[in-house]
Amino acid sequence: MALLAQIQNDVRAALKAGERERAQALRMLANALQNAHKDARGRTVDEVEILRRERKRRLEAAEAYERAGDSERARAERAEAELIDGYLPQPLATEELARIVDEAIAETGASEPRDVGKVMAAVMPRVRGRADGAEVSRLVKERLAA
Structure with missing residues (x-):
């Protein structure tokens, strides 16, 4: 409200x-x-x-x-x-989003591209409203492919 x-x-x-x-x-x-x-x-x-x-x-x-x-x-x-x-929360900086994704990958034990869903489930509640889901998905896939 x-x-x-x-x-x-x-x-x-x-x-x-x-x-x-x-x-x-x-x-x-x-x-x-x-x-x-x-x-x-x-x-x-x-x-x-x-x-x-x-x-x-x-x-x-x-x-x-x-x-x-x-x-x-x-x-x-x-x-x-x-x-x-002007009413939306400030978006996360790329570095901050990358840190959150890396933490989620470590917490979930994800190691391959098929683990994207597991990582996304851990990341999205942390970034709700401050990062676009497509951007998060792209970063997760990028990190898991490396």
Whole structure:
């Protein structure tokens, strides 16, 4: 609920400042979070994951608009993705992610490429929201192949 409350406060601040586009984008984020909390039915809601999903949607829409030749709408979608970035945790530095992967490999005893799943299961809870799964997978495969 912490992110939702922060975003709702930021909607009010944007409205007071006359930033209509920003307020509209923030309202869409707040709605996505509110819907997730309603649908959770008592379960814990991973607000960071919801924001990551919303960011990904904006970037995919921007690419689609670019392909369709609508650069103005693509720009607007990218601006919303950047807005969402401000609410996401800072991504891990490559060195830090590599250290976590190396620790997970040592802990799981993984030694060959077929152990990727075992290592991923150990790494992902540690980096939740701070590293892209595709990047983690690439690094794990790289480390196990070496």
